[in-house]
Amino acid sequence: MRIRVTATASSVARRGVRTAACAAVCAALLLTGCSAFSDRAADGGRDQGKGTTAGKNGDTAPLSGRSGAPRRPVPRGKGSRLPDDFNGDGRRDLVLNDLVKAAGDTYGDDAGIGIVYGTATARGLDPAVRQILSPRKHGARVDGTLPAAFDAEAACDLDGDGFGDLIVATDPPYDGIGAPPVPLQILFGGPDGLGASGTGGDGNGGRAVVLRIPAKARAGDEWPDHPVCGDFDGDGETDLAVTASAGQVSYLRGPFSRAGAPRAASAPIPGGGPVLEAPTPKADVNGDGYDDLVPHTRARTLGTAAKGELLLGGPDGPTREGGAYRFKAVRFPTAPRLPSGSGRALTELLGTADFTGDGRQDLVTRTHRGERTDLIALYASGADRPVITFSTSIFLGQSG
Numbered sequence: 001m002r003i004r005v006t007a008t009a010s011s012v013a014r015r016g017v018r019t020a021a022c023a024a025v026c027a028a029l030l031l032t033g034c035s036a037f038s039d040r041a042a043d044g045g046r047d048q049g050k051g052t053t054a055g056k057n058g059d060t061a062p063l064s065g066r067s068g069a070p071r072r073p074v075p076r077g078k079g080s081r082l083p084d085d086f087n088g089d090g091r092r093d094l095v096l097n098d099l100v101k102a103a104g105d106t107y108g109d110d111a112g113i114g115i116v117y118g119t120a121t122a123r124g125l126d127p128a129v130r131q132i133l134s135p136r137k138h139g140a141r142v143d144g145t146l147p148a149a150f151d152a153e154a155a156c157d158l159d160g161d162g163f164g165d166l167i168v169a170t171d172p173p174y175d176g177i178g179a180p181p182v183p184l185q186i187l188f189g190g191p192d193g194l195g196a197s198g199t200g201g202d203g204n205g206g207r208a209v210v211l212r213i214p215a216k217a218r219a220g221d222e223w224p225d226h227p228v229c230g231d232f233d234g235d236g237e238t239d240l241a242v243t244a245s246a247g248q249v250s251y252l253r254g255p256f257s258r259a260g261a262p263r264a265a266s267a268p269i270p271g272g273g274p275v276l277e278a279p280t281p282k283a284d285v286n287g288d289g290y291d292d293l294v295p296h297t298r299a300r301t302l303g304t305a306a307k308g309e310l311l312l313g314g315p316d317g318p319t320r321e322g323g324a325y326r327f328k329a330v331r332f333p334t335a336p337r338l339p340s341g342s343g344r345a346l347t348e349l350l351g352t353a354d355f356t357g358d359g360r361q362d363l364v365t366r367t368h369r370g371e372r373t374d375l376i377a378l379y380a381s382g383a384d385r386p387v388i389t390f391s392t393s394i395f396l397g398q399s400g
Contacts, residue, residue: 069394070128074117074193079162083229083238084155084353086189088163091118092355094125094364094376095152095166099132099392101371112138113152113168114395115194116376124355124362125378127390131193132398135170138195140185140208142172153184156229156238158256163189167227167240168208180223184211184242186260209260213242213250217265220245226276230283230291232313237263241276241293241318244268249276249293251317269319271311275299279325281352281361285310286322293318294325303330303349333384335367336375345369356380356387 077088086093096114112134119126135150147170154167165188172181185208190196195206213224222245232239237254240262244250249272252262273295283291290313300306310322335347350364360381368374374393377386 071130071398072126072128074129074131075119076191077163078191081157081162082164083157084164085118086115086155086164086166087117087193088189088191089118089120091120091124091357092353093117093164094350094355095155096350096366096376096392097151098366098368098371098374099395100368100374102396103372111395112150113166114392116390117193118355118357120357122356123378123388124357125388127388127394130394130398131195132395133166133168133187133195134399137399138187138207139168139170140210142170142181142210145173147171147185154227154229157189158186158229158238158240158254159188159258160237160255161190163191165189166194167211167229169225172210179218179221182211182213182224184224184227185209186211186256188258204258209258211240211242212259212261213252214262214265216267217250217252218244219248219250219268224250226274228276228278228293230278230293230313230318232291232293232317233315234290234313239317241272243272243274243276247272247274247295249295249311249318253317266317269311269317271295271309271319271321273297277308277327279310280327284313285325286312288312290314291318292322294327300327301348302351303332305329330363332365333363333379333386335365336377336386336389338367338369338373338375341369341373343369350376 074087075089079088080090082092084092094116099111099114112132115131116125116127117129118124135147139147139150149171151169152166153169155164158165165186168185168187170183170185172183174180187194187208224242226243228241229238239254240252242250248268248270251266251269253264256262275296277294279285279292279294285292292313293311294308296308306327308325310325311318312320312322314320330349338345345367347365347367350366352361352363355362355378362381363379365377366374374391375389377389379386
């Protein structure tokens with residue numbers, strides 16, 4: 001399964017800032033591509049009401065410590081076939097876009113992306129083995145400018161080295177003339193995880209590289225966005241599909257170089273939409289050996305039912321109309337209780353995948369109240385109580 005990274009309302013707000021800035025410089029241009037993958041969980045959370053205590057969420061108390069929360073180094077891996085195993089140790093890792101902010105920092109810069117690495121324990125994820133990715137330390141400069149926004153979009157092994165890579169949406173400078181720059185960047189994984197530099201590292205000094213979309217694969221003046229990983233041509237390598245203008249798809253064939261360039265690209269494919277998504281739980285819907293694609297007219301909330309139209313993969317990529325497709329709703333377990341406080345608590349689905357290593361699909365949710373209180377919960381397949389909960393406040397005070 002190819003994990004899709006989801007962000008929530010606060011990251012949508014950051015995207016709104018980027019969109020507004022685009023509109024200011026683009027004047028009459030219609031910029032529909034600035035909204036990215038995070039929109040899918042923007043407003044589908046459940047109202048859980050007021051919580052009581054945070055210590056009754058499963059068989060572990062939530063890890064809520066700040067800079068004093070325990071930390072362990074990322075274990076070195078040798079490579080695996082999991083798309084979201086960034087250090088290659090054979091365990092899935094968890095990507096978190098929305099991290100709670102410290103008091104007084106509501107309007108601060110993007111806190112970055114949190115990574116919690118999987119382990120060989122029965123609980124799978126270990127919040128002590130974590131990493132924060134910041135635009136300051138890990139972003140690529142565009143025209144000499146580091147990005148201010150840094151939101152994870154998709155995870156997959158783009159260069160075929162056995163270590164998952166992360167595709168990130170940024171906000172490059174744009175003067176409103178001609179096609180906008182590509183806002184997507186790739187942060188490569190390695191034996192020590194994402195963005196590791198030095199021996200065995202990514203070869204880019206720990207920084208991302210800008211995704212290179214050849215001019216012949218682009219169309220119009222919309223921002224390329226909503227990347228979807230998949231082996232659309234059935235050659236065993238990971239490809240990438242990205243939105244283009246007028247409902248078209250930029251199809252980039254893998255493997256990708258460490259400079260962010262695809263092996264090949266063709267003219268934009270018709271039949272797409274402003275939002276792209278992979279079918280779930282199987283990317284190859286009809287079992288013909290080619291992964292498929294689902295375009296949407298608008299972003300959907302992850303875990304909710306929705307209808308779309310298939311683009312079936314084939315030797316030339318996702319070029320064939322495949323008829324209607326339906327995403328099934330995901331049943332949410334009982335949400336963990338937040339610490340006592342006022343305000344509405346929302347629960348959102350972050351992803352479904354086998355995090356515990358038993359071969360079955362687990363579920364990860366985020367319950368939060370505003371931008372200062374949250375709990376991440378991992379539920380083993382079919383369970384109604386989480387095997388572990390923790391707050392993203394563990395990333396506070398950790399430099400990226």
